[in-house]
Amino acid sequence: MQTRLADFIRDTDDGREADRILRTCVHCGFCLATCPTYQILGDELDSPRGRIYLMKQLFEGASITHKTLKHLDRCLTCRNCETTCPSGVEYGKLIDLGRKHAERKAARPLSEQIKRRALAKFLPQENLFGGALKLGRMVKPFLPQTLAGKVPANPSHPDKGELGGISPSARHPRKMLVLAGCVQPALAPQINVAAARVLDAIGISLIEADNAGCCGAVSFHLNFQEEGLDAMRRNIDAWWPHIEAGAEAIVMTASGCGVTVKEYGHQLRHDTRYAEKAAKISALTCDMSEVLLNEEAALRGWLSGRGALEGKRVCFHAPCTLQHGQKITGVVEALLTVAGHTVLPISEPHLCCGSAGTYSLLESEISTQLRDRKLGHLSAAQPEVITSANIGCLTHLQSGTGIPVRHWIELL
Amino acid sequence: MISPDIIRRLQAILPPHCLLIAQEDVKPFETDGLTAFHSTPDVVALPETEDQVKAIIALCRETQTPIVFRGAGTGVSGGALPVDGAVLLAMTKFNRILSIDPLARIARVQPGVRNLAISEAAAPFSLYYAPDPSSQIACTIGGNVAENSGGVHCLKYGLTVHNILSVRVLTIDGEELVIGSEALDAPGYDLLALLTGSEGMLAVTLEISVKLLPKPERTQVVLAAFDEVEKGGAAVGAIISGGVLPAGLEMMDKLAIEAAEAYSHAGYPLDAEAILLVEVDGTQEEVSEDVMRVREILLASGATDIRTAKDEAEQKKFWAGRKAAFPAVGRLAPDYYCMDGTIPRKALPAVLKRMAELSTEYALPVANVFHAGDGNLHPLILYDANQPGEWEKAERFGADILEMCVAHGGSITGEHGVGIEKISQMCVQFGNAELQAFHGIKACFDPDGLLNPGKAVPTLHRCAEYGAMHVRSGNLPFPELPRF
Numbered sequence: 010m011q012t013r014l015a016d017f018i019r020d021t022d023d024g025r026e027a028d029r030i031l032r033t034c035v036h037c038g039f040c041l042a043t044c045p046t047y048q049i050l051g052d053e054l055d056s057p058r059g060r061i062y063l064m065k066q067l068f069e070g071a072s073i074t075h076k077t078l079k080h081l082d083r084c085l086t087c088r089n090c091e092t093t094c095p096s097g098v099e100y101g102k103l104i105d106l107g108r109k110h111a112e113r114k115a116a117r118p119l120s121e122q123i124k125r126r127a128l129a130k131f132l133p134q135e136n137l138f139g140g141a142l143k144l145g146r147m148v149k150p151f152l153p154q155t156l157a158g159k160v161p162a163n164p165s166h167p168d169k170g171e172l173g174g175i176s177p178s179a180r181h182p183r184k185m186l187v188l189a190g191c192v193q194p195a196l197a198p199q200i201n202v203a204a205a206r207v208l209d210a211i212g213i214s215l216i217e218a219d220n221a222g223c224c225g226a227v228s229f230h231l232n233f234q235e236e237g238l239d240a241m242r243r244n245i246d247a248w249w250p251h252i253e254a255g256a257e258a259i260v261m262t263a264s265g266c267g268v269t270v271k272e273y274g275h276q277l278r279h280d281t282r283y284a285e286k287a288a289k290i291s292a293l294t295c296d297m298s299e300v301l302l303n304e305e306a307a308l309r310g311w312l313s314g315r316g317a318l319e320g321k322r323v324c325f326h327a328p329c330t331l332q333h334g335q336k337i338t339g340v341v342e343a344l345l346t347v348a349g350h351t352v353l354p355i356s357e358p359h360l361c362c363g364s365a366g367t368y369s370l371l372e373s374e375i376s377t378q379l380r381d382r383k384l385g386h387l388s389a390a391q392p393e394v395i396t397s398a399n400i401g402c403l404t405h406l407q408s409g410t411g412i413p414v415r416h417w418i419e420l421l
Numbered sequence: 422m423i424s425p426d427i428i429r430r431l432q433a434i435l436p437p438h439c440l441l442i443a444q445e446d447v448k449p450f451e452t453d454g455l456t457a458f459h460s461t462p463d464v465v466a467l468p469e470t471e472d473q474v475k476a477i478i479a480l481c482r483e484t485q486t487p488i489v490f491r492g493a494g495t496g497v498s499g500g501a502l503p504v505d506g507a508v509l510l511a512m513t514k515f516n517r518i519l520s521i522d523p524l525a526r527i528a529r530v531q532p533g534v535r536n537l538a539i540s541e542a543a544a545p546f547s548l549y550y551a552p553d554p555s556s557q558i559a560c561t562i563g564g565n566v567a568e569n570s571g572g573v574h575c576l577k578y579g580l581t582v583h584n585i586l587s588v589r590v591l592t593i594d595g596e597e598l599v600i601g602s603e604a605l606d607a608p609g610y611d612l613l614a615l616l617t618g619s620e621g622m623l624a625v626t627l628e629i630s631v632k633l634l635p636k637p638e639r640t641q642v643v644l645a646a647f648d649e650v651e652k653g654g655a656a657v658g659a660i661i662s663g664g665v666l667p668a669g670l671e672m673m674d675k676l677a678i679e680a681a682e683a684y685s686h687a688g689y690p691l692d693a694e695a696i697l698l699v700e701v702d703g704t705q706e707e708v709s710e711d712v713m714r715v716r717e718i719l720l721a722s723g724a725t726d727i728r729t730a731k732d733e734a735e736q737k738k739f740w741a742g743r744k745a746a747f748p749a750v751g752r753l754a755p756d757y758y759c760m761d762g763t764i765p766r767k768a769l770p771a772v773l774k775r776m777a778e779l780s781t782e783y784a785l786p787v788a789n790v791f792h793a794g795d796g797n798l799h800p801l802i803l804y805d806a807n808q809p810g811e812w813e814k815a816e817r818f819g820a821d822i823l824e825m826c827v828a829h830g831g832s833i834t835g836e837h838g839v840g841i842e843k844i845s846q847m848c849v850q851f852g853n854a855e856l857q858a859f860h861g862i863k864a865c866f867d868p869d870g871l872l873n874p875g876k877a878v879p880t881l882h883r884c885a886e887y888g889a890m891h892v893r894s895g896n897l898p899f900p901e902l903p904r905f
């Protein structure tokens with residue numbers, strides 16, 4: 010598409026990047042078809058192509074208001090449009106730039122500012138969030154239903170004893186780092202325990218770095234981009250000594266964090282102190298499924314030695330951050346099958362469940378519609394267990410169904 | 422500009438989220454799949470109910486306000502390009518499949534339903550909707566009817582017009598008409614054929630009944646590589662005259678292959694000058710026989726490599742690359758201008774040769790994608806809209822291609838429609854008497870010329886100017902002249 014970027018941005022790093030991406034869009038409209046918000050709202054302005062045009066206007070110097078911001082906010086950042094786009098438009102990078110500059114030009118209503126500020130402060134801090142969650146669970150019976158649905162139940166579940174609640178000690182010479190994350194330890198500590206046990210069984214010890222915390226996604230996507238970048242730098246500092254000591258990889262058990270850490274290299278590319286380390290960290294980052302895919306022989310050996318577990322009928326909801334963000338498809342399904350489960354096909358597997366980080370809290374109406382649409386497809390397959398690969402999706406889906414929703418690693 | 426009074430009355434008809442007025446909101450609707458043309462709409466209406474559509478139509482008629490309809494905005498002839506002083510009426514919120522009758526093999530759908538969504542919904546019954554424009558993932562069935570869209574499978578199964586049974590439309594008089602019926606034929610003139618391809622100039626479509634076909638027992642796709650485009654072109658003729666009617670017969674040249682492969686990883690041979698994709702379908706035996714026959718012909722025509730898709734997944738990949746070929750070309754250049762001429766199949770080698778010469782003369786690369794089976798060319802002229810003068814050059818190049826098609830006994834549009842883009846070439850294609858007949862038909866439906874004014878059929882005056890000056894530049898000659 011033709012572009013005429015305005016003076017305020019043309020010769021900046023952001024401007025060059027935005028122009029490059031805008032110019033790859035040929036306005037064909039293919040992406041409308043798989044965009045969740047367009048599916049629901051049917052308005053070009055809530056489609057990828059429409060948002061790209063809104064951003065083009067912004068960068069070309071048009072005056073904009075909170076309305077443009079609203080359409081950008083309503084984007085789930087699921088990046089389904091990237092998977093669909095034949096022309097290779099890097100929408101994810103563009104929307105980060107669009108949000109940053111839109112917020113500079115158009116003021117957000119104060120109430121929204123406060124809400125977003127509070128989330129960005131609160132969620133990334135494990136102890137704050139964990140404390141509040143305990144409180145929430147205590148008062149849950151007294152909360153109105155809409156709010157109560159957002160407070161997830163205690164992570165303990167029937168299999169907990171069998172899976173074990175304690176991580177194995179770091180006994181193997183092969184070591185990998187694991188990101189604890191911010192909300193996951195409070196919501197579902199068993200996920201990382203399960204990951205550690207599986208890797209321990211195939212000869213790899215998972216270790217956590219002190220001082221590592223939120224991957225930065227929460228603040229970054231709420232448009233407190235500087236705070237997000239600080240979180241990234243802090244994690245790099247926390248991981249670096251372990252990398253130097255020989256940790257092979259940084260394992261992600263939440264695909265939302267995974268996609269963010271894999272982009273540290275891009276986000277910090279202009280930071281002379283961190284650029285190189287960030288690129289290295291990104292290169293070493295793997296989703297849990299990728300690690301197991303690489304260790305498939307060992308995994309099969311362990312599974313066959315262990316003897317058959319009872320195979321379950323499961324559905325897998327591939328988080329957007331896994332299938333569109335990290336372009337990992339079919340791997341988890343294959344691993345679940347290797348472990349003896351039956352993975353049932355679902356319709357619209359490409360579509361977002363509406364969780365999308367803080368989206369479910371900020372745009373709850375669209376989020377709930379998408380959740381129910383997804384749960385409709387999932388339950389139509391009549392699974393015993395629904396599995397997914399990201400903490401946000403897990404809790405969001407569980408809030409709307411009685412079928413147990415679990416991280417796939419817990420089923421291995 | 423539209424008057425504030427009309428805006429106020431529109432506000433009374435539509436809730437706020439269905440009416441876009443602010444500049445920042447309406448600008449993204451200024452263009453469709455043909456980005457070289459743009460015009461900011463005064464107002465965009467996104468109605469949710471038929472009553473709202475009716476009220477808007479009544480208001481526009483009363484106030485003599487023009488209307489331009491819009492589907493998904495994937496059109497590549499500027500059919501949905503806004504017109505000054507008009508309401509842009511987008512039908513995208515009408516996206517429900519109303520019913521599927523698997524026994525009668527009929528689907529009733531709203532106009533904003535995506536083409537592919539119909540086949541997806543029919544799949545559990547082993548049925549599908551045959552016309553499959555490359556844009557089928559996104560384009561709406563309402564747009565397909567308006568453009569009489571075709572696709573890969575139209576060689577065997579026909580265009581949109583052959584695959585719809587009836588439409589329910591609303592005229593500018595506010596009259597609701599059902600045209601066509603679920604029976605095989607209807608008495609009187611074939612108005613359904615008239616409405617199909619009318620580019621939003623006769624009425625707005627509210628509902629469409631489409632034919633569904635049973636999925637063939639088996640399909641197979643053969644990919645053949647050639648070291649010369651002309652050999653590929655000759656093979657196309659040989660296949661058809663050899664007595665095989667493929668379900669799809671498509672050709673791509675080197676540049677198109679490169680772009681499509683980069684997106685789809687379909688495994689296309691990157692060293693080939695051209696590839697042919699041949700799909701045959703039918704019963705097990707028919708397909709086996711046809712595949713053998715096609716392979717023989719391809720070999721005899723000088724194919725350097727022949728592959729048969731090993732499974733359904735690979736068949737899908739072969740087609741995914743082809744269907745994404747236009748936008749994938751966006752990887753090679755910032756902009757492309759997609760042409761849509763048709764020619765008799767035998768003229769293909771000569772036309773290709775001349776096109777290559779023109780490409781050198783204009784210094785603009787051209788990637789070629791063809792519905793080769795029906796002689797429908799889609800040359801994609803690559804250019805850079807940010808460079809002054811490049812679009813004008815691309816447009817002149819395009820006009821040369823279209824006029825060459827007419828000179829070879831072909832036509833200026835195979836399936837993308839005339840819209841605003843090819844309005845001048847209509848003067849080359851048709852004589853005055855024919856154009857007058859078109860105007861007569863238009864006047865029967867829309868005497869005040871309120872629906873999509875200035876599109877598809879040029880005024881005689883305009884043609885006279887065009888013939889006299891033969892001006893072919895980016896700006897329309899004498900834009901002030903009435904075009905309807």
Ligand SMILES: Cc1cc2nc3c(=O)[nH]c(=O)nc-3n(C[C@H](O)[C@H](O)[C@H](O)COP(=O)(O)OP(=O)(O)OC[C@H]3O[C@@H](n4cnc5c(N)ncnc54)[C@H](O)[C@@H]3O)c2cc1C
Nearest residue numbers: 492493494495496500555561563564565567570571621626
């Ligand atoms: C990458 C790409 C590939 C393509 N491949 C093909 C192809 O293989 N074959 C092919 O035939 N076309 C193809 N096209 C062109 C385009 O997709 C078709 O013309 C399609 O039918 C347009 O549908 P739409 O919903 O996008 O309509 P729009 O572009 O929004 O509108 C097209 C016309 O339809 C009218 N219209 C829309 N809805 C209604 C309604 N409800 N009532 C009355 N009028 C209405 C509009 O006024 C306009 O004149 C391609 C386009 C692109 C971008």
Ligand code: SF4
Nearest residue numbers: 034035037038040094
């Ligand atoms: S699919 Fe890609 S090129 Fe086409 S409109 Fe969407 S972003 Fe642009």
Ligand code: SF4
Nearest residue numbers: 044084085087088090
């Ligand atoms: S990221 Fe998702 S929600 Fe946002 S525009 Fe792309 S497809 Fe739509």
